[in-house]
Amino acid sequence: MAAAGRIYLGLVLVFLYAPILVMAAMSFNDSQLYALPVKWSLRWYADLAGNQRLIDAGINSIVIAMITTVIAGTLGTAAALAFFRYEFRGKRLLQILLFPPIAIPWLITGTAMLLFFFWTGIGRGLHAMVLGHVALALPYVIIVVAARLKAFDPDLEAAARSLGASPWQVVRYVTLPFLAPGVVAAALFAFAVSFDQFVISYFLAVPGVSTLPVEIYTSIRKGFTPEINAISTIVIVSSMALLIGVTRFYRFGGDR
Amino acid sequence: MATVSVKGVSKLFGTFRALDDVSIEFDDGGFYGLLGPSGSGKTTLLRLIAGFEFPDMGAITIGGEAVERLPAEKRDVGMMFQSYALFPNMNVFDNVAFGLTVRKLPRSEIRTRVGEALELVELGGLETRRPHQLSGGQRQRVALARAIVFRPRVLLLDEPLSALDKALRTGMQIELKRIQREIGITTIFVTHDQEEALTLSDRVGVLRDGRLIQEGAPRDLYERPKSAFVATFLGDANLLEGIVEGAAIRLDEGPLVRTTAPLPAIGSRVTVAVRPERITVSPEAQTSGGEHNELGARVEEAIFAGNSLTYMLSRGGRKLRVFAQNTGSEPVSADTPVRLVWAASDTIVVEA
Numbered sequence: 001m002a003a004a005g006r007i008y009l010g011l012v013l014v015f016l017y018a019p020i021l022v023m024a025a026m027s028f029n030d031s032q033l034y035a036l037p038v039k040w041s042l043r044w045y046a047d048l049a050g051n052q053r054l055i056d057a058g059i060n061s062i063v064i065a066m067i068t069t070v071i072a073g074t075l076g077t078a079a080a081l082a083f084f085r086y087e088f089r090g091k092r093l094l095q096i097l098l099f100p101p102i103a104i105p106w107l108i109t110g111t112a113m114l115l116f117f118f119w120t121g122i123g124r125g126l127h128a129m130v131l132g133h134v135a136l137a138l139p140y141v142i143i144v145v146a147a148r149l150k151a152f153d154p155d156l157e158a159a160a161r162s163l164g165a166s167p168w169q170v171v172r173y174v175t176l177p178f179l180a181p182g183v184v185a186a187a188l189f190a191f192a193v194s195f196d197q198f199v200i201s202y203f204l205a206v207p208g209v210s211t212l213p214v215e216i217y218t219s220i221r222k223g224f225t226p227e228i229n230a231i232s233t234i235v236i237v238s239s240m241a242l243l244i245g246v247t248r249f250y251r252f253g254g255d256r
Numbered sequence: 257m258a259t260v261s262v263k264g265v266s267k268l269f270g271t272f273r274a275l276d277d278v279s280i281e282f283d284d285g286g287f288y289g290l291l292g293p294s295g296s297g298k299t300t301l302l303r304l305i306a307g308f309e310f311p312d313m314g315a316i317t318i319g320g321e322a323v324e325r326l327p328a329e330k331r332d333v334g335m336m337f338q339s340y341a342l343f344p345n346m347n348v349f350d351n352v353a354f355g356l357t358v359r360k361l362p363r364s365e366i367r368t369r370v371g372e373a374l375e376l377v378e379l380g381g382l383e384t385r386r387p388h389q390l391s392g393g394q395r396q397r398v399a400l401a402r403a404i405v406f407r408p409r410v411l412l413l414d415e416p417l418s419a420l421d422k423a424l425r426t427g428m429q430i431e432l433k434r435i436q437r438e439i440g441i442t443t444i445f446v447t448h449d450q451e452e453a454l455t456l457s458d459r460v461g462v463l464r465d466g467r468l469i470q471e472g473a474p475r476d477l478y479e480r481p482k483s484a485f486v487a488t489f490l491g492d493a494n495l496l497e498g499i500v501e502g503a504a505i506r507l508d509e510g511p512l513v514r515t516t517a518p519l520p521a522i523g524s525r526v527t528v529a530v531r532p533e534r535i536t537v538s539p540e541a542q543t544s545g546g547e548h549n550e551l552g553a554r555v556e557e558a559i560f561a562g563n564s565l566t567y568m569l570s571r572g573g574r575k576l577r578v579f580a581q582n583t584g585s586e587p588v589s590a591d592t593p594v595r596l597v598w599a600a601s602d603t604i605v606v607e608a
């Protein structure tokens with residue numbers, strides 16, 4: 001059994017990481033035609049440094065993802081707290097309405113947003129992309145923070161109040177420190193949802209202003225170059241480093 | 257410190273009447289136990305005094321000041337929660353210091369007062385531990401220190417000992433009583449455990465269905481319960497029903513039972529209660545004077561519990577119970593007809 005389990009685990013890891021590893025290896029291969037054996041070179045990374053379009057798109061992606069993270073993280077945490085603390089009419093319905101946007105295909109959401117933004121005069125561009133990404137990320141944030149809140153003992157807030165803490169002090173010293181791991185996880189989700197987003201960004205981009213996934217797609221259509229492997233490898237390594245750092249720092253679910 | 261007074265307080269949750277016109281005076285420096293089954297409203301009353309809920313009717317005063325509209329953080333009331341509610345992200349020192357930190361006291365004073373509080377609950381040296389590194393008993397002491405360190409006017413305890421195992425509980429009862437006396441703080445605590453209420457309190461109030469049905473000193477309540485509910489909720493009681501006949505009660509099944517308690521009008525139906533430990537099981541009929549009651553019964557089972565014996569008896573269709581000290585003599589065996597004997601002064605008349 002143990003051996004079978006180990007083989008199964010091995011297959012899962014291969015399935016997950018093999019394509020990524022191949023891509024990473026090719027980004028260091030001098031040959032444009034993926035000739036083997038790999039001849040090590042940093043040529044594509046040097047090319048990338050000169051590709052202003054990809055670099056601009058990358059900066060756009062990071063800026064949009066950071067703004068999305070801050071807005072969706074704040075709004076979503078506040079919403080999760082409201083769901084946790086208050087009973088109000090239509091609360092159950094609102095909670096149920098959080099899930100469909102996750103299941104609806106992005107192509108449909110994107111079309112709907114494009115129509116709606118056109119019709120309301122919001123239009124396209126960076127601001128429209130931020131709006132769209134916030135709307136997409138919000139349900140994830142609420143769900144992740146709410147999951148953390150499930151383990152929260154309301155007596156903690158009551159205790160802080162009886163000890164003389166003002167409502168603001170209760171949130172600052174008791175509620176937020178408890179929620180922090182959940183909020184950080186939710187923020188990562190929001191960042192990832194925005195940074196990975198292709199369809200909606202594609203619909204809402206205007207010429208000259210696009211995001212990394214949109215720019216990569218455009219370059220592939222024009223003809224694939226290993227520069228794409230290079231930038232993808234940079235993205236993968238930096239996002240993995242970020243995730244590992246955060247999980248090590250917070251030991252999710254491990255603090256009581 | 258301060259007296260606390262609750263006057264005509266009612267609290268509704270939707271259509272459920274959690275408290276119904278409750279009035280209680282809590283003496284300055286007293287230890288008052290609120291006792292009742294779950295759903296009796298005892299915890300609601302505590303939360304109203306703490307300021308987590310507001311009454312729909314009635315007044316609450318602390319030291320003469322009306323507080324029923326003040327939020328919890330303005331009431332200056334220390335509370336210890338059933339779950340202890342220690343802040344998991346803070347160590348013992350910061351937990352205890354919390355009430356002083358939010359009041360922005362100078363750091364040196366905080367250090368002195370936290371030190372004193374931890375000394376009082378005998379937890380000196382554990383300042384840097386986190387709550388999850390403490391035993392149940394230690395957590396409880398931290399919760400207590402945190403609730404008293406800012407010198408509140410009143411201390412509220414919600415089921416303070418229910419999370420501890422039995423051996424620890426007895427020790428903590430004595431400890432809690434010592435600390436309460438030492439600082440002389442008005443203390444109100446909630447429990448469903450009658451023994452805990454009797455042991456700890458100077459006064460006990462029994463709540464049922466949102467109403468205060470009886471209050472008094474623990475001995476008063478035990479010796480003179482005014483209802484079958486209080487008689488059976490506080491300790492154990494054998495209940496017998498009958499009709500008042502002269503200065504005694506004619507039981508439905510015939511025999512006459514004497515009492516020294518005042519009786520309602522002749523012909524009224526009453527219920528009497530007799531504590532199981534006040535009855536003697538005797539194999540043969542006594543030549544009893546007028547001061548004693550005697551009733552025939554049959555032993556169904558004698559349960560041996562080391563220092564005591566419990567006799568389960570039946571009389572007609574009625575089950576009765578008697579506690580006897582283990583005096584070394586042979587217990588009466590099952591199926592033996594016996595006489596149950598008790599003093600007239602041990603017949604408690606409870607309402608019909």
